[in-house]
Amino acid sequence: MAPLLEIDRLSVSLFTRAGVLPAVDGLSLRVDAGETVAIVGESGCGKSLSALAVMRLLPEPPARIVGGAVRLAGRDLVTLSEGAMRRVRGKEVSMIFQDPMTSLNPVVPIGAQLIEAIRQHNPISHRAAQARAVALLEKVRIPDAARRLDDYPHQLSGGMSQRVMIAMAIACEPKVLIADEPTTALDVTIQAQILKLMQELQAASNMAVVIITHDLGVVAETADRVAVMYAGRKVEEAPVEALFERPLHPYTRGLLGATPSPARFGGRLADIAGTVPSLAELPAGCAFAQRCPLAFERCRLERPALSAPLPHRLAACFATEKEFSRDGAPVGS
Amino acid sequence: MVRIVARRLAQIVPLVLGVIVINFILIHLAPGSLFDVMTAEQQITSPEMLEKLRHLYGVDQPAWVQLVDYIWSVLTLDLGFSYRQNAPVLDVILQQMPATLILMLAAIAIALIVGVTAGVIAAVRVNTIWDNLISLGAVFFFAAPSFWLGIMMTVLFAVKLGWLPVGGMREIGVDENALQATFDILRHLALPATALGLFYAATYARVMRASMLEVVRLDFVRTARAKGLSRTRVVIAHVLRNALLPVVTLLGLQLGTVLGGSVVIEAVFSWPGIGSLLFDSVMSRNYPVVLGVLVLGSLVVAVANASVDLLYMRLDPRVRLR
Amino acid sequence: MTATIDFARRFARNRAALAGFALLLVVIAFAITAPWLFPRPPLRIVGRPEVWPFLSWRFPLGTDSLGRDIAAMVAHGARTTLLIGLFASLTATLIGVTIGATAAYFGGWVDEALMRFTELFQTIPNLIFVLTIVLILGQKIAYITLAVGIVTWTPIARLTRAEFLTLRDREFVQACRSMGMGDVRIMLREILPNALPPVIVLASLVVAGAILFESAVSFLGLGDPDVSSWGRLIGDGRTLIRTSWYICAVPGIAIMLTVLALNLIGDGLNDALNPKLRDR
Numbered sequence: 001m002a003p004l005l006e007i008d009r010l011s012v013s014l015f016t017r018a019g020v021l022p023a024v025d026g027l028s029l030r031v032d033a034g035e036t037v038a039i040v041g042e043s044g045c046g047k048s049l050s051a052l053a054v055m056r057l058l059p060e061p062p063a064r065i066v067g068g069a070v071r072l073a074g075r076d077l078v079t080l081s082e083g084a085m086r087r088v089r090g091k092e093v094s095m096i097f098q099d100p101m102t103s104l105n106p107v108v109p110i111g112a113q114l115i116e117a118i119r120q121h122n123p124i125s126h127r128a129a130q131a132r133a134v135a136l137l138e139k140v141r142i143p144d145a146a147r148r149l150d151d152y153p154h155q156l157s158g159g160m161s162q163r164v165m166i167a168m169a170i171a172c173e174p175k176v177l178i179a180d181e182p183t184t185a186l187d188v189t190i191q192a193q194i195l196k197l198m199q200e201l202q203a204a205s206n207m208a209v210v211i212i213t214h215d216l217g218v219v220a221e222t223a224d225r226v227a228v229m230y231a232g233r234k235v236e237e238a239p240v241e242a243l244f245e246r247p248l249h250p251y252t253r254g255l256l257g258a259t260p261s262p263a264r265f266g267g268r269l270a271d272i273a274g275t276v277p278s279l280a281e282l283p284a285g286c287a288f289a290q291r292c293p294l295a296f297e298r299c300r301l302e303r304p305a306l307s308a309p310l311p312h313r314l315a316a317c318f319a320t321e322k323e324f325s326r327d328g329a330p331v332g333s
Numbered sequence: 334m335v336r337i338v339a340r341r342l343a344q345i346v347p348l349v350l351g352v353i354v355i356n357f358i359l360i361h362l363a364p365g366s367l368f369d370v371m372t373a374e375q376q377i378t379s380p381e382m383l384e385k386l387r388h389l390y391g392v393d394q395p396a397w398v399q400l401v402d403y404i405w406s407v408l409t410l411d412l413g414f415s416y417r418q419n420a421p422v423l424d425v426i427l428q429q430m431p432a433t434l435i436l437m438l439a440a441i442a443i444a445l446i447v448g449v450t451a452g453v454i455a456a457v458r459v460n461t462i463w464d465n466l467i468s469l470g471a472v473f474f475f476a477a478p479s480f481w482l483g484i485m486m487t488v489l490f491a492v493k494l495g496w497l498p499v500g501g502m503r504e505i506g507v508d509e510n511a512l513q514a515t516f517d518i519l520r521h522l523a524l525p526a527t528a529l530g531l532f533y534a535a536t537y538a539r540v541m542r543a544s545m546l547e548v549v550r551l552d553f554v555r556t557a558r559a560k561g562l563s564r565t566r567v568v569i570a571h572v573l574r575n576a577l578l579p580v581v582t583l584l585g586l587q588l589g590t591v592l593g594g595s596v597v598i599e600a601v602f603s604w605p606g607i608g609s610l611l612f613d614s615v616m617s618r619n620y621p622v623v624l625g626v627l628v629l630g631s632l633v634v635a636v637a638n639a640s641v642d643l644l645y646m647r648l649d650p651r652v653r654l655r
Numbered sequence: 656m657t658a659t660i661d662f663a664r665r666f667a668r669n670r671a672a673l674a675g676f677a678l679l680l681v682v683i684a685f686a687i688t689a690p691w692l693f694p695r696p697p698l699r700i701v702g703r704p705e706v707w708p709f710l711s712w713r714f715p716l717g718t719d720s721l722g723r724d725i726a727a728m729v730a731h732g733a734r735t736t737l738l739i740g741l742f743a744s745l746t747a748t749l750i751g752v753t754i755g756a757t758a759a760y761f762g763g764w765v766d767e768a769l770m771r772f773t774e775l776f777q778t779i780p781n782l783i784f785v786l787t788i789v790l791i792l793g794q795k796i797a798y799i800t801l802a803v804g805i806v807t808w809t810p811i812a813r814l815t816r817a818e819f820l821t822l823r824d825r826e827f828v829q830a831c832r833s834m835g836m837g838d839v840r841i842m843l844r845e846i847l848p849n850a851l852p853p854v855i856v857l858a859s860l861v862v863a864g865a866i867l868f869e870s871a872v873s874f875l876g877l878g879d880p881d882v883s884s885w886g887r888l889i890g891d892g893r894t895l896i897r898t899s900w901y902i903c904a905v906p907g908i909a910i911m912l913t914v915l916a917l918n919l920i921g922d923g924l925n926d927a928l929n930p931k932l933r934d935r
Contacts, residue, residue, distance in 0.1 A: 347771065348774065348775055348778050351771075351772075351775040352775065352778070352779060355775075355779070359787060359788070359791050360791075362791055362792065472915065472918065472919075473911075473915075475914075475918060476863070476911045476912075476914040476915035476918055477907070477910075477911045477914075478867050478870050478871065478874075478886075478889075478907060478910050478911070478914075480871060480874055480889070481870075481889055481903065481907035481910065481911070484889065484893065484896060484900075484903050484907070485900075485903070485904065485907065487896065488896050488900045488903075488904075492896060492897050492900070586777070589777060589778055589779060589780045589781055590780070590781050590782075592780040592783070593780040593781040593782030593783055593784075593785075594782065596780075596782050596783060596786070597782065597871045597874065597875065600874075600875055601893075611783060611786065612875060615786050615787075615789075615790050615875075615877060616876075618790070620790075620791075623786070623787055623790055624787065626783060627779065627780075627783055627784065627787050630779075630780045630783050631778050631779045631780065634778050634779070634780055635778050638778065
């Protein structure tokens with residue numbers, strides 16, 4: 001079955017005064033209808049840029065797509081004209097961002113912003129769009145929806161603003177919703193509400209969701225599958241329970257070790273030694289080798305490709321390959 | 334809403350009082366007795382007039398009594414009498430006021446339209462030849478004295494090309510209906526308003542450009558694009574509406590200098606407003622009129638300031654609920 | 656010390672600012688050397704009236720309606736212009752810094768009162784105020800300078816107040832206060848040196864504004880009659896714009912170039928002070 005969204009060896013580079021930086025390097029990912037795929041990684045690993053690339057919303061002076069394809073229901077978005085892409089944005093793929101308080105126009109009432117989103121892709125009257133806006137606000141559980149239309153963004157709390165953002169994003173019933181750190185700027189108590197809301201909306205419409213986050217708790221709660229990114233590359237992919245139960249890539253293991261959990265209560269939080277290499281100085285071999293406890297000679301010389309040491313799992317690590325070829329399990333995707 | 338307007342307008346009162354006090358101080362700063370100067374210069378010899386003036390200026394009363402008297406007379410719209418025009422000062426000023434207001438409004442309109450448009454173009458085409466040309470133009474018009482610009486423009490458009498009149502507000506001695514009169518005034522208004530307005534256009538262009546470049550990087554612009562809006566719509570409906578705010582603020586701050594600038598421009602173009610009146614009055618040492626212009630001019634600026642503040646509140650909902 | 660060198664380096668990288676600086680030096684050079692380049696009193700009649708510029712070496716910028724050497728008048732006028740600009744700006748800075756600092760430091764009703772006072776001066780139309788003061792006090796260079804200074808201090812007051820407000824609550828000030836330092840001493844020795852750089856930048860722009868004010872006053876014929884200033888030259892030349900419009904054009908260009916130079920320098924100083932805002 002063809003995937004709904006297929007990111008195929010997408011590469012995004014940053015053209016800076018320091019040189020050309022490979023911010024996203026050959027990312028491949030597929031998302032099916034109704035699934036939630038999480039992209040996890042530290043800041044700077046390229047996850048946000050990947051999402052912006054799908055929407056073709058990259059900040060054009062430094063960033064540019066330099067390779068690969070992004071297929072939505074078979075159609076490559078990378079090669080579309082800007083006019084055609086505008087018809088895709090908001091209608092087939094939508095995106096919500098990290099800070100809802102600054103993501104809404106402060107001098108325009110939220111009703112008008114919602115109606116703008118609705119009427120952009122639906123040739124209906126203002127009155128009809130207004131009714132739909134009220135219905136959307138009710139759908140995202142904003143009380144007193146009709147009155148809220150005239151509110152300004154600064155009159156809303158963080159949680160409410162994010163609900164409005166979600167309402168705007170689903171206004172035209174997109175097939176894919178990309179959520180870039182949707183709960184990071186919110187209170188912990190509100191986070192759970194927002195995530196739950198997103199899940200409900202997804203269940204009702206069979207929308208695919210790509211959620212980008214650095215918070216493994218969010219991943220555990222919402223994702224079906226997880227892709228882990230490091231220094232612009234995907235280093236592991238797995239179904240969510242499998243990832244948490246048995247992380248394959250040493251980086252993932254480090255991440256999970258660094259996340260506090262009741263099971264490890266009392267012990268020290270494991271730290272991943274060292275820092276992420278700067279994109280301007282990526283090593284020839286595996287980008288994680290300098291910090292990896294399992295690294296050996298080959299790691300420093302050769303870049304590991306993604307292989308499938310276990311069914312439905314991907315990992316880019318020579319150590320993992322070695323481990324599984326010894327066990328006799330199949331190696332190579 | 335009414336309360337907000339009323340409260341803002343009420344803030345004008347202490348300002349006007351302050352101007353009146355300053356007037357009073359200025360009156361008494363003059364070397365020699367101002368009273369003597371005024372009566373001598375205007376050659377008042379009739380004893381009744383002298384008595385009236387003596388009473389009006391309360392020369393023999395203690396200072397604070399004089400101050401209160403003066404404040405009271407100004408507040409009751411008694412700004413004194415002008416012998417040169419043989420009319421109360423207030424009437425003389427009010428007669429010339431409309432011409433100045435027209436000039437100011439026209440200049441501000443030109444400044445806003447030209448400046449904001451230029452700034453937007455410079456920002457949208459940042460770092461291209463257009464941007465550089467506009468920035469160059471802004472720098473030029475910001476440095477050129479407006480009266481000099483007026484003269485140069487007169488040389489080019491009125492003397493050399495003959496497209497526009499050299500000065501004045503209307504053609505003299507010609508019978509015109511309302512439409513022709515309006516057109517005539519506009520023809521005469523073109524050069525002075527442009528000369529006055531270009532300086533401010535330069536500042537607005539600069540501020541608008543910087544503001545647009547700043548706003549376009551804000552998060553909500555990205556959201557607007559993510560909704561699938563066209564670039565034009567994003568710029569106009571989202572970027573522009575936010576980028577205009579600093580320009581409005583700036584406009585409010587500059588109203589005093591616009592009125593001041595109109596004084597010189599009116600002198601250059603013989604435009605019959607309070608600027609010409611002031612110039613004439615300074616030359617003929619007509620103190621009551623000069624001080625009257627100071628007070629009324631300040632009042633005009635204070636009211637205009639309040640209007641701009643209220644306009645800003647309308648545009649930016651974040652400052653409304655204070 | 657290295658901060659100053661960094662600052663100078665950043666300033667030097669801005670070509671426009673350097674051009675402005677060079678231009679200003681040229682103007683200053685003319686002002687200083689005027690007595691040697693043009694030893695005769697500039698207001699003396701020296702040749703035929705209404706000679707166009709660039710026609711003869713004797714009168715490179717032509718002569719005016721009475722036969723006076725425009726180049727001499729422009730060169731001597733440079734002194735007036737620069738001096739008035741400088742001293743008016745100094746006056747404005749003194750007044751503005753004092754008011755702004757006091758308002759910010761003491762806060763409360765002092766702040767409120769001083770800000771109302773500032774607002775008052777912002778409301779009174781500047782040029783009208785200057786003309787009134789000149790009328791009342793007299794047409795002398797000193798009074799004109801004072802009048803211009805009185806009218807241009809408000810932005811400096813606001814800026815000083817803003818700077819002081821940010822600095823007042825910093826730790827080093829609290830440390831000084833806990834050591835028992837008096838208020839005035841803290842204001843002068845600790846806060847002021849840190850608040851000054853942006854104020855100096857603004858003051859340079861105020862010089863430009865002062866020059867424009869003074870030229871307007873003397874253009875109207877209300878300047879000091881014993882002094883040759885650029886504004887006055889333009890005013891004198893008004894009657895001849897149909898035939899000899901260069902009499903107005905030349906001094907105007909001089910004013911424009913000087914103000915331009917000051918603006919470019921001011922911008923350069925500003926950019927050098929705030930290197931983060933580099934997205935021009």
